[in-house]
Amino acid sequence: MLNYSHLIDRKPPRTDASPPRHPALPSNPVLVKSLPRTSEISKRAEQYAHSARKQHILNDALTSAVETPLDARPAPSADDKQLAASSDGAAGTAPATTRSGPGKRGGGPYEPFEVLRAIEKKDLAVILDVKSHQFDLLVTAGPGQPLPLVYAIRMGKSHADMAIVIVGAISRRVNDTSDDELAQKDPRTLATLRAIRANLKIAISASLSGPDGDTSLLSSFLQVIVMLEGNKFLQSSTSTLSLALRSPLASKPVATAQRLMLKWVSRELAARQVASVEEYVANAVGDLVLLGLWSIVQDQLARGQVDSIPLYYFARDDRIQKAVEERMSDLRRRKGSVTQLSKQVRSRLDVALDVLGRRSLNGRERVDRLRRVFDEGEKREAVVGSAAAAAAASESS
Template identity: 30%
Template sequence: MSFNNAPLIMSLDIASQGSLAPSGPVRRRRLVSDPCLADRLPNSRFIGREAENHAPQALRKQLAATSSAQSRDDEVPQEQEPGIGENPASQQQDIEEPTTPTSPRTSSVLKSFVKSFIAINPRKPVSMTDLQPYQIMKAVDERDVTFLMEVRDKAFPLLLQTSGGETPLVHAIRVGHRDVAIVLLGAFSRWINRLEDQDISKAQVQSQLKTLRVGLKLAINEGLAHSQPDLIASFMQTLVMSEGDAWIWAQVSLIARALSGNADEKPVQTAGAAVRKFTTKELGKASIIATVEDYIANATADLLMMGAWSIVLQSVPAADGLPTYYFARDDRVYKAFVERLDKFHAEVVRRCPRRLRWQLQVLKDELQGRSTTFRKKIEMISLRLDNEDPGVV
């Protein structure tokens, strides 16, 4: 009977050399954690554009390689059996010409290849009838500005619908996509400026204006007003149109009393203070209000014209009033004011007092033209109406 003493002899040998065998299993070295965030893949539109640009180049290279290989294969038979009375070099040129990358045949192949690629990956048209709010949110997440602009042109109300309790603008601001938020703000300003007069009083439009007002106020609070000069004006226009005409009529009555009062009254200063107080209440930040001085001047001019015309209506009841939804929308109030002043000129001259006629003429003369800003116009009107000549009264 024999025994295998090899392990015992090896252990004795190790002990004699002063090294002990490990008493337990060898511990592996711990792997260092090194997380890596994968970059977001581009959307299908970007991939399609890149494919359209690079596919023809890749196909040209492939055709060039194929044509050179075919020409090498055809060289041997052509040299062995040259045509009678023909130059082999010219015959070789005739063989290679149809397969060169710049030949008409190659161009047709390239066109057919690109068309087939586009047919395989077509750019799906946007169906606005089946579009859902979550698709708008997805476009915001993917920063698909082209899609959002198409929605703006074809189905603007979808940009105001909520999904998960948020509108697209609020969602873009919360996720930090400021570029998308700026695009949406531009779409909102465009919609406000193009809103038809007869649509403002509709219940659906009023609901959209209130929803839009919330988003615009959030954008202002997030600091987007510094990069978007029109944001404050759009917010104030939306606020006035959505709040109704109660505030406007209250200020018109106040300005009318100032215009018809004694010479110590300052109607321009009163109108400007009323607009500034309203703006301060809604915005709350002096730094933001400083960016909307042109809007304040525009609103001040409109209050002066509406106040003066309200006095005219007391003497000329047949005259048309100035719509409140024209308020602070560029020069709409001025155009309506001049139109009514010219239309009822005879009645105004016959029935209105001299001082009111002078005030109407000052407003008409100083507010005309587009070369001068509203702020400059208000300064000139203030010099005449707030510092009224006693001889005019």
């Protein structure tokens, strides 16, 4: 085989190649559409970062709310084990409760997917009907489905009104929880309250992730915590206040009550949120003082002469104040019962009820007046007024 590679290598290059018809243009790329300004890019980046941060907070809140242990979760009775198992869990499977009142088209109870579909379609009538007859569907999730509140939040700003409706229904359910429901400790009621707690925590986290920070749900959240696991805290605090009220000038009972409440609230809320529940804390401080005073009353009277104050009254409007007033009125109707109490206890009860009953004052002002009387030893005439003090003194004597 012949090899001609040496001839090819010796061949000189061609020099008669014709030049290109048009000279090459210099490279100068031009954007068809100009880039946005740096400020616009920064603004969009902040929006995307905020959305990602909000979603991260929402996911963390859901995980934390579902996994947070409850200290005072009572064990269901043998008859209720099956019922409790089906309704347990804050974000568990939604129970197919039977509806009362007007039914949906076709009859029968709503299903979890129908609630999500109503949220997507903004069908307010269905949501309100579920709220009235199958409330558990608003705070629990079906198998493999998100919570209705989470679903509404994930739908974005276009469905913010649906999220507000759901949160409003949840908050209203907290206020509408009856004393009988709490006294009976029905497993279904406790399961609903646990689910409400999880949803409120999600709502708080989602709203506080924004720049304005909506804190209107914090009091409802704290109230649910009290309903579920407040007994241990209240019993311990009542004992502490009872001892402090026996020597108030030295022990500062009102300051002690404030410290106990702030410590408890700080366990559940972030530091920046505590200031938003100042009125709730002030009302709770007044209730702790009354519980401590009533504990002394029970110690000074024979067993069975007075009823105890239900702890589920705590921080629910003025229920503890009214309960103390009713029991004191009952003692006064029975001859000799009130005289068994020391004059100091009667006087302190009178001034506490008088100050806490002045609803024209806000919570902080009422607590400040209590502090001046109990912790600083000011004359009650200077705090509650001479006329009220004179009337209370004549009644106590």
